[in-house]
Amino acid sequence: xxxxxxxxxxxxxxxxxxxxxxxxxxxxxxxxxxxxxxxxxxxxxxxxxxxxxxxxxxxxxxxxxxxxxxxxxxxxxxxxxxxxxxxxxxxxxxxxxxxxxxxxxxxxxxxxxxxxxxxxxxxxxxxxxxxxxxxxxxxxxxxxxxxxxxxxxxxxxxxxxxxxxxxxxxxxxxxxxxxxxxxxxxxxxxxxxxxxxxxxxxxxxxxxxxxxxxxxxxxxxxxxxxxxxxxxxxxxxxxxxxxxxxxxxxxxxxxxxxxxxxxxxxxxxxxxxxxxxxxxxxxxxxxxxxxxxxxxxxxxxxxxxxxxxxxxxxxxxxxxxxxxxxxxxxxxxxxxxxxx
Amino acid sequence: xxxxxxxxxxxxxxxxxxxxxxxxxxxxxxxxxxxxxxxxxxxxxxxxxxxxxxxxxxxxxxxxxxxxxxxxxxxxxxxxxxxxxxxxxxxxxxxxxxxxxxxxxxxxxxxxxxxxxxxxxxxxxxxxxxxxxxxxxxxxxxxxxxxxxxxxxxxxxxxxxxxxxxxxxxxxxxxxxxxxxxxxxxxxxxxxxxxxxxxxxxxxxxxxxxxxxxxxxxxxxxxxxxxxxxxxxxxxxxxxxxxxxxxxxxxxxxxxxxxxxxxxxxxxxxxxxxxxxxxxxxxxxxxxxxxxxxxxxxxxxxxxxxxxxxxxx
Numbered sequence: 001x002x003x004x005x006x007x008x009x010x011x012x013x014x015x016x017x018x019x020x021x022x023x024x025x026x027x028x029x030x031x032x033x034x035x036x037x038x039x040x041x042x043x044x045x046x047x048x049x050x051x052x053x054x055x056x057x058x059x060x061x062x063x064x065x066x067x068x069x070x071x072x073x074x075x076x077x078x079x080x081x082x083x084x085x086x087x088x089x090x091x092x093x094x095x096x097x098x099x100x101x102x103x104x105x106x107x108x109x110x111x112x113x114x115x116x117x118x119x120x121x122x123x124x125x126x127x128x129x130x131x132x133x134x135x136x137x138x139x140x141x142x143x144x145x146x147x148x149x150x151x152x153x154x155x156x157x158x159x160x161x162x163x164x165x166x167x168x169x170x171x172x173x174x175x176x177x178x179x180x181x182x183x184x185x186x187x188x189x190x191x192x193x194x195x196x197x198x199x200x201x202x203x204x205x206x207x208x209x210x211x212x213x214x215x216x217x218x219x220x221x222x223x224x225x226x227x228x229x230x231x232x233x234x235x236x237x238x239x240x241x242x243x244x245x246x247x248x249x250x251x252x253x254x255x256x257x258x259x260x261x262x263x264x265x266x267x268x269x270x271x272x273x274x275x276x277x278x279x280x281x282x283x284x285x286x287x288x289x290x291x292x293x294x295x296x297x298x299x300x301x302x303x304x305x306x307x308x309x310x311x312x313x314x315x316x317x318x319x320x321x322x323x324x325x326x327x328x329x330x331x332x333x334x335x336x337x338x339x340x
Numbered sequence: 341x342x343x344x345x346x347x348x349x350x351x352x353x354x355x356x357x358x359x360x361x362x363x364x365x366x367x368x369x370x371x372x373x374x375x376x377x378x379x380x381x382x383x384x385x386x387x388x389x390x391x392x393x394x395x396x397x398x399x400x401x402x403x404x405x406x407x408x409x410x411x412x413x414x415x416x417x418x419x420x421x422x423x424x425x426x427x428x429x430x431x432x433x434x435x436x437x438x439x440x441x442x443x444x445x446x447x448x449x450x451x452x453x454x455x456x457x458x459x460x461x462x463x464x465x466x467x468x469x470x471x472x473x474x475x476x477x478x479x480x481x482x483x484x485x486x487x488x489x490x491x492x493x494x495x496x497x498x499x500x501x502x503x504x505x506x507x508x509x510x511x512x513x514x515x516x517x518x519x520x521x522x523x524x525x526x527x528x529x530x531x532x533x534x535x536x537x538x539x540x541x542x543x544x545x546x547x548x549x550x551x552x553x554x555x556x557x558x559x560x561x562x563x564x565x566x567x568x569x570x571x572x573x574x575x576x577x578x579x580x581x582x583x584x585x586x587x588x589x590x591x592x593x594x595x596x597x598x599x600x601x602x603x604x605x606x607x608x609x610x611x612x613x614x615x616x617x618x619x620x621x622x623x624x625x626x627x628x629x630x631x632x633x634x635x636x637x638x639x640x641x642x643x644x645x646x647x648x649x650x651x652x653x
Contacts, residue, residue: 031492035504044506156637160591160604161626164611168619181617275500280573282592283611294592297507306508313501320495 004195024324028317035313039306040083087310093303097296102307106289111191112182113288115272116280119195119208121266124215129262131216132223133250139228147220154217159276163210163283170206178203180285207284211277215269226258267326271319320330372579374646384638391632395450402444407599421620434620436609442620445606446628452602453632456513457583460520464582465575468528473567476536477559477647486529493526498585506594520582531574535567542566569647576640580633585627603629631642 067073074082086092092102129307135144171179183203185192230236231254239249278290285291289308296304376382399405421434421442433442473487493501502519509515539545540563548562587604589595589613596602601609603625610621 027488027492038504039508152637153634156580156584156633157630158588158633159586161607161629164607164614164622164626168614168623172615172617172619272497273501275497278499278503279588279592293503293507294594299591309504309507313504315497316500 005071021325024321028321031317036084036087036310037080039309042082042186042197043302043306069139079135092307092310095296095301095304097299097301097304102303103311105304105312106292106307109287109289109292111193112276112286113277113281113290115195115290116204116208116211116277116286117195117270119204120211120273120277121215121270122207124219124269125262127212128216128219129223130256132220135220136224136231137250148224149216151220154213155291157213158208159213160279160283162213163207163280166206166210167283177207182287195282207280207286210283211273211280214276215266215273218265218269221259222261222265226261227254230254230257247339264323264326267319271316274315346430355362371389371646373581375642378642378645381638381642384635384642385398387631387635388639391450391628391635392454394447394452398444398447398451400446402441402447404441404444406445406448433624436606436621442606442624444599446603446625448633449601449603449606449625450628452513452600453583453586453604453629456520456586456596456602457579460582460586461524461575461579464519464521464524464578465528465571468525469524469532469567469571472529472532472534473536473559473563475556476533476540476562483533487533490526490529493522494530498581499588502589504584504592506589511594511597513596513600516586516589519589520585523569524578524582527574527578528571531570532567534564535570536563539563539566573644575641575646576636576643580636580640583629583636584633603632 064133090103094100095102095105098105131147135147138144167179170177171316178199182192182194182200184197184199185194186196186200187193188196188220227250236249236253239253240246244253277286277288278285278294281288282294289312290303293308296300296308375385394401433446435441436445471486473482501523502516505519505522506515508549509518543567545558545562548558553562586602587597587607590602591608591610596605598605604623607622607629610618610623610625614622
């Protein structure tokens with residue numbers, strides 16, 4: 001993810017921000033269009049929509065009527081245009097299981113996913129940065145070594161297995177924390193949130209920690225590398241020579257320079273965190289979008305699958321665009337390149 | 341009296357320098373020695389080879405054929421580790437809900453996990469490296485098109501790409517491998533292009549081009565072998581990633597079919613019993629998965645250090 005961000009900036013060279021932005025937007029539109037085509041072809045050519053969309057109990061006459069009503073007798077390109085029109089209007093069919101518009105079913109699950117993802121990002125910041133600072137300032141201490149070894153595990157262990165172990169230890173063996181569901185929720189702004197109640201908050205701890213694990217490792221390593229790079233630099237030595245207290249040197253001078261990569265990574269990883277919540281939500285039975293899509297795939301609830309895929313691609317193209325813009329705005333090297 | 345030849349004098353004055361003929365040391369041997377300097381990596385390699393061996397000979401050493409329904413006894417279901425079944429068989433690490441010996445299940449599961457992981461890493465490696473090499477060698481529009489595709493691919497998280505493919509195509513070993521290849525090829529392409537760009541300015545490529553060798557020959561016989569080291573390192577890590585991702589997908593019920601349970605599916609089967617304290621059905625396949633992934637990563641880490649010329653002291 002980090003590399004792709006840098007690589008994407010690399011081809012900025014020379015052209016102005018406006019041209020670049022337009023090119024990015026066109027590219028984003030193409031990606032979304034390509035996705036609609038892939039999803040449409042996947043559903044309509046590889047699978048047989050007649051079998052999926054029409055009840056098997058229907059007789060021949062009913063089938064023919066349904067085929068005509070759904071437009072399945074039309075040529076493929078016409079069907080695709082129809083599908084595209086539906087996407088633009090936000091009409092992606094009704095869920096077979098919930099008997100509601102697919103988009104609405106998904107949007108209802110969005111807050112649960114966002115809540116979990118934001119909690120995970122917060123954990124990774126508030127655990128990762130201090131741990132990385134410590135490991136960077138005392139690189140040879142045993143705790144630092146343990147933290148670094150732990151971060152390798154955080155990178156390489158499949159997160160679903162870590163989730164199972166969290167359940168096994170903290171929910172089954174120790175019985176400290178609940179392991180499934182959102183717990184008690186409280187309405188705020190028309191949406192139910194878990195973090196507002198004590199019970200809901202306790203329910204969030206295990207899944208959010210599980211989801212945060214990868215990012216904690218990543219941010220810890222980034223911070224450590226940043227500290228190790230900054231400590232012997234001239235500006236830190238100067239700040240110390242001035243007689244500033246270590247707390248101020250680290251808190252202001254070192255931190256400022258660590259924040260650029262960390263902020264970028266946090267931005268980039270928000271999308272990944274949302275994607276990986278598919279796994280975490282399934283393990284902890286957290287009723288978000290991720291669990292919904294897995295359930296829908298298993299129940300062959302096609303409208304939900306299609307709507308979810310379209311929505312998540314849109315979300316990702318959006319996040320990538322914003323991160324690119326932020327990157328161009330934050331990194332002085334990119335700005336300088338544009339001034340030529 | 342003629343003076344003795346100059347070199348005779350020199351030879352007398354200086355004892356013939358013992359020609360420290362660089363002992364005939366093949367590159368492979370040198371690599372092996374350097375690799376062995378890290379004991380953890382050696383442990384990783386040994387464990388990895390052991391796992392591979394177990395997977396290969398599973399039908400010969402497994403206490404039970406977990407697919408043979410005739411030997412399964414539902415009465416032996418969910419026995420804890422160390423129990424003895426109805427017919428006197430001993431289940432070292434317990435049984436699953438079908439009365440299947442977990443140890444045998446894991447051995448057979450390893451076969452599928454490793455096959456899917458290594459197979460997809462290899463296919464992705466061939467496709468990705470070829471595209472990357474071709475991009476570096478051809479340059480121009482083709483290169484920017486390939487690299488744009490790589491950037492695009494890498495800006496989507498792996499799990500999402502796999503999810504899209506499996507949601508559209510449905511589950512099955514072939515589809516899982518396709519998904520893994522789609523997720524991984526970009527890493528190889530980027531690495532191959534990077535090292536090919538550095539290599540193609542070297543004299544030997546120029547020499548090969550001067551000999552008017554065909555493009556394919558220059559790329560595959562001259563360029564490729566010299567770009568291999570970083571690709572091998574990427575391949576090792578990608579194999580571990582593929583195994584982990586396959587396990588994740590199978591755990592979610594999107595991966596391999598129930599008839600061919602990989603480690604991920606074994607873990608999923610035990611998940612529902614975990615809450616009632618019957619931990620072993622999920623726990624031991626998980627440990628097997630863990631050991632596999634960590635040992636491959638250890639090997640990869642050391643390979644990266646050994647094969648990277650910049651890190652040479």
